[in-house]
Amino acid sequence: MKGMGKHNLLPGLCLGIAVGLGVAAAMLGERLSSPVSGLCFGLAGVLGGLSGSRLIMAHFDRTWTPEERKEIERAEHDERNMVIREKAAYASWYWSLYLLWGLWLLTLVTSGGMYVAFASVAIVLHCVFLMVNVNRWSKKL
Amino acid sequence: MTNRISELRKDLRLSQAELADAVDVTRQTIISLESGRYNASLLLAHKIAKFFGLTIEEVFLFEEDAP
Numbered sequence: 001m002k003g004m005g006k007h008n009l010l011p012g013l014c015l016g017i018a019v020g021l022g023v024a025a026a027m028l029g030e031r032l033s034s035p036v037s038g039l040c041f042g043l044a045g046v047l048g049g050l051s052g053s054r055l056i057m058a059h060f061d062r063t064w065t066p067e068e069r070k071e072i073e074r075a076e077h078d079e080r081n082m083v084i085r086e087k088a089a090y091a092s093w094y095w096s097l098y099l100l101w102g103l104w105l106l107t108l109v110t111s112g113g114m115y116v117a118f119a120s121v122a123i124v125l126h127c128v129f130l131m132v133n134v135n136r137w138s139k140k141l
Numbered sequence: 142m143t144n145r146i147s148e149l150r151k152d153l154r155l156s157q158a159e160l161a162d163a164v165d166v167t168r169q170t171i172i173s174l175e176s177g178r179y180n181a182s183l184l185l186a187h188k189i190a191k192f193f194g195l196t197i198e199e200v201f202l203f204e205e206d207a208p
Contacts, residue, residue, distance in 0.1 A: 075167050
């Protein structure tokens with residue numbers, strides 16, 4: 001705990017909760033209903049992934065030299081990198097749209113009902129978010 | 142659009158990293174600019190031209206559309 005700064009307290013706590021949730025769900029096994037078990041494992045996965053990656057980044061952050069830190073900061077604000085990130089984000093938007101359409105088709109063929117509605121809502125929200133942001137940025141620029 | 146960044150940099154005996162440091166971008170950006178894969182923003186073009194003590198038109202060559 002000596003090397004653990006104040007900034008790592010929250011991620012550390014989240015990682016602990018994630019491990020606790022995962023272990024509890026695994027130990028309780030079939031005594032938990034399927035949705036509750038899924039929720040526990042899902043939450044443990046998300047919390048564990050986020051907090052774990054935060055702790056790993058914090059570890060590397062401590063080992064960087066001032067020159068490396070400066071280079072990383074420069075790479076963060078470099079205009080070519082920003083253009084790359086914007087283009088990648090826009091391409092990813094299309095990829096996730098195709099994925100959602102694929103899921104929608106899959107739910108239509110296999111289960112139907114509520115899952116088709118969920119997939120449809122996700123597709124609509126996905127497109128609405130883009131339109132909202134386009135509108136927001138067209139006002140700013 | 143082409144540019145004379147590589148030529149001007151070599152005239153001053155500068156490395157790509159040194160030029161990158163001077164105009165506050167990464168070395169990869171300088172490599173991409175020199176190879177013509179990436180076109181600089183107006184702000185970066187201004188910074189680069191100012192660094193070489195030239196105008197933007199003298200560093201970045203805008204090709205006229207063929208008639």
